[in-house]
Amino acid sequence: MSGLLRRLFAPRWNHPDPEVRRQAVGRLDPTHDDQRQTLEQLARDPQPQVREAALSRLQNPERLLAMYQQGDASPELRHHLAAMLVGQRGQHDLPTRIALVERLEDPELLNDVALRGDNQQLRLAALARLDAEEHLIRQACDNGIAAVRHAAAARIESEAGLSRLVQGARRDRQVARMARERLNRLRADAASLAAAHQRREALLETLEQHAASPWEPLYAGRFRHLKREWSKLEDQPDAQQEQRFQEACLRCRKVIGDHEAQEHARHVDDRQRESADQTRQALVEALEESLASLHQSDRLTDQDIASLRAQKRLLAARWQALSEQHLADEALRERYDQALAAYEDIVQARVRLEERAEAIEQALTDGDDQRLEALVEACGWPAGLAPAPLLQRAHQRLASERSRKDDDLNARMSRFVEELDQLERLLESGAFKGASRLQQDLRQQADRLPQAPLQPHQARLKRLTARLAELRDWRGFVAGPKRDQLCIAIEELANNATLSEAELDRHHRQLVKEWKALGNAAANRQQSERFRAASERIHQRLAPWREHQQAERQRNLEAREALCEQLETLLEQPAHEADPDALREIRDRSQEQWRRLAPVPRDKADTLGRRFGRIRHDLQALIERRAGEIAEAKRELIEQTRALLDQDMHSTRRAEQAKALQRRWRELGRAPKGEEQALWREFRSLCDNIFASREAARDDQAQRNRARLEAMQSLIDRLDSWHPTHSHEAGMLDEAVREATALEPLPSGRRSEGMRRRWAGIVRARRERLARLSLAEEAQRWQAIRPLLNAHLQADARYLAGGSAEQIALPAELTLSNALRQAHEHRNAARTSKADHSADQAVVERLARLRAHLSLLAGGRGNRRDDPLRLAIQVERLNDTLGQQTTRTEELRQILAGLLANGPMPEGLWAREVGELDRLLESLAELPPS
Template sequence: MAAFIQKLFRTRKATPVKHPNQTTRKPSAKQETPPAPAQDSKEVLVNEQESQLAGEPEQAVLARLAIEGATAGIRLQAARKLSDESCLQQVQKQSRGRDKNVYQTVKQTLQTLREQQLAEQADQEKITDLVRQARELAVTEDTKLYQPRLESLLEQWKPREEKADTEQTRQFLEAVYHCRERLSELEREQKEAEWHREQARQRTETLTLLEQTLADLKNHNPATLPSTSALDALQKTQENRWLEATRDTSVSKAEQKQYEQHMQALRNYLAATRRLEQARESIANLLQNEASGDEARQLLSDIDWPKGFTLPDALASLQAQAQHHKSERQTLADESAAQNREQQKALARAVKNTLAELEAALEAKQYKESKQRLKAAQQQFQQLDSRHRKDFQARLQLLNGQFRELSDWQGFATEPKQIALCEQMEYLAEQPMEPEAKAERIKELQTEWRELGGSSDRALWKRFKSASDQAYEPCREYFQAKSGLKQANLETREVICGQLASFLDNIDWASVDWKNAERIHQTARQEWKAAWPVDFRQNRPLQKRFDSLLKQLEAPLNDERMKNEALKQAIVDRAEALIDHQPLDEAMEQAKALQAEWQAVGITRHREDRKLWKAFRKACDAIFARRDSERANRQQEQEQAEQEARARRARKMQATIRQWQALISERLTATSPLETPAHWPELVASAGEQPTRDLLIRLEILTGTASPEADQPRRMEIQVQRLAEGLGSEESTNPLEAAEQLVASWCLQDPDRDVTEQDAERLNRALDTLLPAS
């Protein structure tokens, strides 16, 4: 930013820099005054000085010639060859008021030299800053927009790469390498997270679909049944979908349980539906014959329609019939009781197994496993009736007491954990890590130590404290260095404030380049943000000054932006007015002119500009969409006309072939000449007389229809003959005319010649292939 402001105003005087490859020669304090030369001696002097210029004179010689040259041309030529700053300053001083051309030349050279020095200094400062930013990016915990930040650094580095020294290049590339490694890791993590999110979405959609399907089935019309094939396909697809959505990812127990419940309900309903379809005939017979309740109840039990779902009409009727028999209801009650007894027995076996697992876990001192098994056993125990509980109550109480002992024992296990913390801290002290991450890990271990309640063992505490101090030592050096960085950043921020203040003091708002002013505003904010971290307290007054300077700069910028936004809004209004403008060509030309006007408008607020651009683009799109719509309408009308023409030709062709087939059928029974198209006799005459068999084969060849096995040899002969005569190409270009000629020959042949129904079928079958597809 400093170089940019300097370039705008050029008010500061650059410190003279001595050229490293030049040796400044001070002119002699006393100059011998030669005697007044004659004309020929002046020419000699001119020739001598021109010879000196033609060679490679030193900067001091050039300075002397630029001041004391015999001619104005020699002085100007010498001045143009000067590059040493001290010599340029000497010539500028002595030529002031004496030689205007030399003075202006060295003045311009000095100004160019100073600008180059400022540019080189700015490049070096920027290179140093880019190296710092790259190294900070490699270790930062802020990964937001990580890739764009890295790409921005690379883009800024590329034009300055040749100006960086070897060490700067090494540091920058090393930091970029670490950034790219970290970026790859972030991308892997992001892909994995996206994959897990996609799996979660698939699971949610599966559960939603199953839940919705079951709800629909529960409210299904009892007069009809859903398609079993559709339900079966749904079940299989959702099972596969769930397997893929749970592969290599964590699924909560509640989610898995919900899926299993929904899927089991769907399986039960599908199985019951299939059983109902298989038993429809039996149900009809039972209802028709008013069978006993035992048979109806047995069939209901076999079908086992799931609870909660609407009972189909057939089953409802069967159930009503079964309920007329009191003995059957009692039987059902007895069966329910028997079923309950079986459930209790099964539950008792489950409790027995769980207690065995709990006992094994307690013996192995597995606290977590024991806790889970005890909870499961207690839940199962609560589901038992009083008679079965007696068998397990004492044993469950005993194992519960053993678990409490194991839990108490856990409280005395802190010493091994503290030893483990010491070992972890000692290991951490030996590991090379990024200082901030290492300091964070040290805090975590110290927190774990405190959560254990400390230690009464003094030696153990000293061991942990010593390891902590050793691990933190490189972190302390890092934070000390970071403190120095904070001070440097404060100094940088002071410079930024000074540059901003100087810019505001010298700017002429009446003739300012608004884009450059906006760029200075942005650059100041970026450089201020880049000069971080800083000490909060020391930065407070600087921050207030910076904010105040920014406000002074933002106020006129905002006024200019608002003015330009009003101009763009006017362009938008004019564009929207052109949407329905006629003629269309004139609207499009004006829209193009408005686009050019848009580009010429100056700075605006980014968000407002996006809104205005969106509205402007929408209006322009609507204008040009009218052109596209008209083109599409014309094309559609043309395609529709072509399609209608094709349809008319197809209908005409179909009618023609049907007419031929009707004449073929009439030829079988005709006793008098057929009423055929007027041009058929001419077609027959041009074709000549052909055997009936050849006519059939030629039509089958023409239409690609198979000939009977007995006619295959003759078909081959005709094909060879056609190739030899060159007839194939003519028929392929107009097969319909060729087919008409063959049909006409068959229909108008000698009435005394025998024709068979089989011949007619062969002809009609071949003609069917020429019919257009419907």
């Protein structure tokens, strides 16, 4: 009972029956807050009719929008809110509705407002809230306001969206054109970016290949060229490309740095070679000076020979060490060999003298001057060399004999005076030994000469003798303390157990050299024995070490001999195509190995050193000969390059041949050092000229291609903006086609392909428009011949009614084509030639066929009864096109001629068909849109 009471006394808007609740809506006043809230509650009612009735009473869009944004919006609420916003319901002003639209978030509602809004500004405000591309495409295609369509189209950016817009924007050609242009630009930009990326990738691959290749003369230049090309690219590289570029640059710089280090090492080697040559020259000059001093001295003693031998060994060791580093110059080696030959002459003469010393002594004792003279001559003493004491005695004995036989006193006095002058010069130069020997000889001569002529020179001889005594005293004063120091030093050295064997030997040799350098100055037996005893102790201590050194020298000697044999085998059979660089490497490695194989036995060092020097000289000669052959081959390449530069051929082909010549240049190897650079500069200059001409030709071709593309683009734009209005304008299209043919071939690329496709589309569209214009003009001629056709129809009607056959005259103001004129004459002849006045079935069939043919030409569906005729006409058209192409204009002209020639025709038949014929012809006469 309580439920029944609640239903009886409950408000009607809260009644269980939906119809009662809907009726209760009309009694609620939305101006009262409580009733408005009730209406808002009813707007969320489960029943659609209740919701619709409640929403029709709510006119406040603010409240409706708040309800809509709460998330439980019904379709009726959305429809009612959209109707208010677009201006279909309510009287809300435009700013209020725009403000509400700017607060909307629902894309479907915004789409509805943008499509149905009653104001352009309102639609634009709704469009501004749309972000999804599919909604923008819908607005650009379906919106009824052009400004909104254009604004929506302007916000579409993706390639897929623009493609959809081009396909869907059928009602607005401007939107389609804008979308097509932006799509083309987008694709062109994408193609340009892809091409730029491809160019950068190709440049990176070239740079990486260059970084992996070995050094060549063009290496640094190509690296700089690739870096310039990289910097010229307009697009920005990505991180991976930049990293690859930097890594390739590092590898290229490493190759260049390694080459520069090698060049620096080569320059250092050249400086060392020059220093070695200077040192060798100083050694040769020192040996020559020593030999010259022996020739200038007065007597050759054993000490002089020992000193010369020590100096020769020292110079030979130094020369050998320098020769192991760098090969000596040929002229300097000849001087050295001459000096050695002079030394050998002196040594051999000394040996011969020692072998005959006893015999000479015996001949002097016996007074056998003849045998003495023979022995002196057998000694073969070099001319100009100071004689040994024994030999000097022999010369004096022989000279005395000759002097006794010589009665010319003046000659003897003249020789005495000359020797006095020589003694004075020796004293001035400090040559004590020579001066002492010469002074003794002069004293002996003074004893043998008469006193009268000798009297003027006695004082000078005494003065020079006194100077000689002063020099002897001074040498003794200096040499005495020096000998004491040397004795102390060698005894300390003998007692020093901390030094290594090598240092001990070096210091011992230095002390012995200094002791021998003193000669007989201040010499005494006690100091000599003391020095000799310490030296013997050192010799005993160094004996094991010297045996080890001797064994090592022997091993080094065997290794050096093996090295010489290998090099001699190489020189005996040199390869004709031997690479000078490989030979240079063999030379340098052999020289390094030779230096490592040191020391060797002294008695074999000179001979083996000269052998290795000759081998090095021959190897260098082989290198220079092979380098000379390479230089000659490179000169031939230069001449070929110069001839290639003068030839008349395509620049690209010339550049390819130049690259082949460059590859041959690299394969040849290096010419002699000074000549290589000059040849390379000349060859590179010629190649640069060839490549410069190729680049200039490419620039010219690129400029011509750009000009051709610009001309083609201008022609495309001009033809795109041209919309023919008459069929007689077909000549303009033919002229444009001829201009486009003259611009072919266009340069390959995406832009050219796009231009060709666009040009083909424009030409096809213009031909279709011209064909449509020609068809429309031909259809419009129907109205011009209608009076003549009506006259024929009236004549046919009178003839078929039993009247006479009339001849319809052609009006003077009417101009007909040959086909229409013949049709006119055929119509007149048909009435004249027909025997009876009944309607002909052939006329009916021809009219039906012409109607079906015209329907097929106009593209209409036609009657089903005409389907067999339409099929037959299509078959005939296919058969006709096998021989030649028939245009639609010609077909229409034939149809019009057939309509004019078909008669005599009953009036009822024509009345039934003329409506359909006029409709078809009117559809054909419609002009195409521009």
